[in-house]
Amino acid sequence: MPVHTFPFSRRFPDDFPRPLLPVRVSNPASSKPPINERALIDTGADCCFLPRDLTEALGHDFAKGVTPESVGTGSGTSQAYGHTSTIEICDSSGTVLWTIRSAPVYVIDGLDQVLLGVEDFLASFILTVDYSNQQFSLES
Amino acid sequence: MSTPQVLVTQRKYMGKIVALRSFSDNTVVASGKDYSEVLDRARAKGVESPVMVRVPAKKTVCCY
Numbered sequence: 001m002p003v004h005t006f007p008f009s010r011r012f013p014d015d016f017p018r019p020l021l022p023v024r025v026s027n028p029a030s031s032k033p034p035i036n037e038r039a040l041i042d043t044g045a046d047c048c049f050l051p052r053d054l055t056e057a058l059g060h061d062f063a064k065g066v067t068p069e070s071v072g073t074g075s076g077t078s079q080a081y082g083h084t085s086t087i088e089i090c091d092s093s094g095t096v097l098w099t100i101r102s103a104p105v106y107v108i109d110g111l112d113q114v115l116l117g118v119e120d121f122l123a124s125f126i127l128t129v130d131y132s133n134q135q136f137s138l139e140s
Numbered sequence: 141m142s143t144p145q146v147l148v149t150q151r152k153y154m155g156k157i158v159a160l161r162s163f164s165d166n167t168v169v170a171s172g173k174d175y176s177e178v179l180d181r182a183r184a185k186g187v188e189s190p191v192m193v194r195v196p197a198k199k200t201v202c203c204y
Binding site (some may be wrong): 007008009010011012013014015016017021024033034035036037038040042044045051053054056057074085090091093094097112113115131133134135 | 145147163175204
């Protein structure tokens, strides 16, 4: 089984180092080109989540998505809308390693980070997070 | 031990949305407050697939 190891990343110099993965997000129902971001590995998230500004730039209408019963977050319950999206996980050169195909991904207003959660991503991998060495690995 | 990479090294971009040249080149090609405007400006400069980063306004303790 292939194992891919990634260093932690900081968004700015004195940021906390985090397990961020290069991702390419697209809207299969739109001709708009995909958008690159870095996504946080979030073992506490039940599924994947996208920020509103990213999905609107891909042509999704935020409030016209599928609504779940409720979405619990660290700051309480939030309204989320599901939009069909494809998330490609890349290496540092942009080569696609894995693809989450056309899954309905929940979008939360105010979220500032793509989150890769359990149900549609982490459940398929062995994740090893090595904080002492500031790196993490994924084995499919 | 791996050394964490720093995506945005200059503090003048804190609180802004930043477009970087690529996953392997963290050169800032556009920045601003509006996500789509920053994305469009990066593409107008010939960077078709920039990497978008939201830089917090200050050091933030996050709880997702």
